[in-house]
Amino acid sequence: MKQTFAVIGLGRFGGSLLESLIAADQEVLAIDNNPALVENYMDVATHAVIADAQDEDALRDLDLPSFDHVIVAIGHNQQASILTTILLKDMGVRHVVAKAENNLHARVLDKVGADQVVRPEHEMAQRLAEQIMTPNLINYIDLGDKHSLGEIKIANLKFANKTISELNIRKNYGLNVIAIKSQGRVVVAPESSEMIQIGDVLTVVGESVDVKHFESLVE
Ligand code: ATP
Ligand code: ATP
Ligand code: CA
Known part of the structure; x- marks a missing residue:
């Protein structure tokens, strides 16, 4: 079944996520404020746009509430990650997944309404420890x-x-x-x-x- 996704932030995490979704034949809109990264994903993603996710008007123009899932894959810039998450929930996006850098960041994302918060390094490390043991x-x-x-x-x-x-x-x-x-x-x-x-x-x-x-x- 085809679902629609928007991935905001095309770093290592967002980029890999996008590639997995495309490989699974899903529709993915790629968003980043770095033109070089957007250029990289132009031929991979269904659509790719340059936009600042902290800019409410820019987000509105992308009609994100019509997407099934929006993933905020901005980690390092915690302010951008948190503001983007609030804006997305306020404009009525159904399912917002946000990536956190650390425990406190995760708690803030949860408080501002993220439907799912992930900490990839932390979760992968836990899984790896279990696997080895x-x-x-x-x-x-x-x-x-x-x-x-x-x-x-x-x-x-x-x-x-x-x-x-x-x-x-x-x-x-x-x-x-x-x-x-x-x-x-x-x-x-x-x-x-x-x-x-x-x-x-x-x-x-x-x-x-x-x-x-x-x-x-x-x-
Ligand atoms: P990685 O997934 O590589 O670990 P990271 O979590 O360290 O990445 P950043 O490199 O800070 O996070 O951000 C990931 C991507 O998000 C970058 O490509 C960056 O350009 C993009 N990004 C950061 N702020 C914004 C913003 N306000 N709007 C759109 N994209 C942004
Ligand atoms: P029981 O009355 O305990 O269900 P049984 O005396 O009717 O078993 P079998 O069905 O042949 O005899 O099973 C013999 C034994 O094999 C059981 O006592 C149980 O320990 C084990 N066994 C059978 N099926 C399973 C299963 N699906 N999972 C785990 N053990 C099983
Ligand atoms: Ca990182």
Whole structure:
């Protein structure tokens, strides 16, 4: 489904975001007050314009309330980022995502009405730390109330070439296996007779402590 996006600020973050959206066949308006950067994205973006996002009249001319999402990808100039966010919300933009440089900047953006605030370096660092500490936990979703869903890669021979039933996963580890990804094939709602092989990725649901415990056993 095609959605419309405006990316304000074509630095490394805004530029990469724009490229990902275009690669996903979305419509993207690129905005920056630096003519050289706008020139760079002229052939990439659906449209690219030079504008100062702190200038209310300039923003109005771009009809931003008609866009599904507007991303404020200005970080370093916090004043510009904050003023742009206020102007966008005041003119009725539905979904404003703003990039923050630090915690205080994030709190201000939240207070002035940003619908979503991101801190890319901070969030990526957290994810990287998790990934390094738990290499077999490919994906993790906190379901709330102490439960979670995890995608766990089987890297320990002790768990390989055995069926779910032989491993007695529900009884021994407190987890329900809801899918097994094996060599590109996905078995949803596997039977207890399903064989687990090295490299398989199990989607499991259970208490978060049990998901983490199981992850520590399979490496
Ligand atoms: P990066 O994504 O590279 O980390 P950054 O977060 O450090 O970038 P800046 O370089 O300050 O942020 O800003 C990103 C882009 O936003 C720059 O290309 C800059 O020209 C643009 N920008 C800054 N202020 C405005 C403004 N008032 N109106 C439009 N664009 C702006
Ligand atoms: P139960 O009564 O515990 O559901 P069962 O005695 O009917 O199981 P099976 O369905 O063959 O027998 O399962 C044997 C064991 O395999 C179960 O006790 C459970 O530990 C494990 N098991 C089966 N299916 C799953 C699953 N989807 N996720 C986790 N463990 C499972
Ligand atoms: Ca930066």
